[in-house]
Amino acid sequence: MTKTENIEAQEKDLDHGESLLAKLALEAELADYSPVKGCMVIRPYGYAIWEQIQSSLDKMIKETGHENAYFPLLIPESFLKKEAEHVEGFAPECAVVTYGGGKELEEKLVIRPTSETIINHMFSKWIHSYRDLPLLLNQWANIVRWEMKTRLFLRTTEFLWQEGHTAHATFEEANEETIKMLGVYKTLSEEYLAVPVIDGIKTESQRFAGAVTTYCIEGLMKDGKALQMGTSHYLGQNFAKAFDTKFQDQNSQLQYVHQTSWGVSTRLIGAVIMTHNDEKGLKLPPKIAPIQIVIVPIYKEAHEKDLVLNKCKEILRNLKSDFRVKIDDREQYTPGWKFNHWEVKGVPIRLNLGPKDIANNVVEVVRRDTNQKIKSVPQDGLKQYLMNLSTEIQETLFTQAKEFLNRNTFTVINENEFSTKIPSGGFLVGFWCENSVCEEILKQKYKATIRCIPFKVPVDQMKEEGYCIVCNKTSKQNVVFAKAY
């Protein structure tokens, strides 16, 4: 076994995946534990990553015609109960406020696990005519879902997310919206986070409580486990019927609206951590890195200090308009220490600048994605050089992750093959008879689930028809199985 394979084998060890995540997140100062179980503090560097993701996504959400709004944290308990499947799905994970103002409340208030109910309540007030449609809203919010088992960023009791909620006149329009927003998520994940995903449809058992169809994007983490990174739901008229959200169409007929909801959360940060890292620490994609370039000044003598720092500042001024760039001019740390520090934090590009470089009118450039050190990059044209490099790093991180995903996506033709492959992780693609019993068997026996019915089967040369890997019935349905977070 070569060294690389060995590392990958270790990384794929499912037992180590979790502690690796915590180690990376804590060491890079992204987050810290709170005194309350399952809650975490997002530290400034971690929050800055979230802000980058937020601003990119917020822009895309607005470009697709949505407006931001804010709905309250507390929801009357009765609202949750209006949609049968919804209450059944969420009741176990709801936190409920029973006291306020020093006395027991007449009606308990649920801390939102998601906002479909309160939003429908308002929609039913706001929507009267087809002229009010489509109604396209989004909110950035925190939500609470009580969790048994928690993991930094991947599963916490409280987390930050964005939830889009839309109402449309027709199924076609709503369904189109659902797929469009899933596409936005895919773009965000692949082009910004550099995390490749498989997009598809959830099976009935994995569907959002209250939805007609749930679409999702699924990523594959370095430890071989799948991660649901975003979902987009076609809600049909389920909530509209529960909340009486109706409109008059062009023919003066009263109709229930067709709705969608879609969300991604701070879990995306977990996905980045678990996709881009090495033994040194994080590797942040340039597009979401809070600091894209760090400049480390190197000097010995006092007279060199001014020379070097002035040159660093000059370079900073030059780069500032196009990069999030910082000079680490702290005196108490040596350059070597700083190199390690910024590698742990995943800064994509580092510039080392000392007297020798200044004499030769060059800088030393170190890229985090490959750890490659490029000596003697001319200072003339540096900005353009770094813009190209930044693009290249973004692409390389994606390519590395994509190759990992491809390398760990296998076809399986029967349960025996499934059972030998599933322990080492990865996506397994095989036929499924569409019976939830077979799905449940795999879950019980192997703790693996159907991640999705992919839009596009992620392996080449897959047959059109085969046999369900569990019951052996003829099937035309290829699905993606995996152990998941």
Place this chain on the structure above:
RNA sequence: CGGGAAGUAGCUCAACUUGGUAGAGCGUCCGUUUCGGGUGCGGAAGGCCGCAGGUUCAAAUCCUGUCUUCCCGACCA
């Protein structure tokens, strides 16, 4: 929520078995030396031993409860 482990200085841990007022390394601070991959040396500061009870003349140490974290299982973005 069941099974296992852990919680002592900012961090990693020792001391606990056999109760007697707490120790190392790293980090921090001061000085000096260094600075192109976690500098070297000298000095100093820093702890209600997770929290709450109990046993005892005396508790980090024994007992009970509780909270948090980690690992393994049942539910979930």
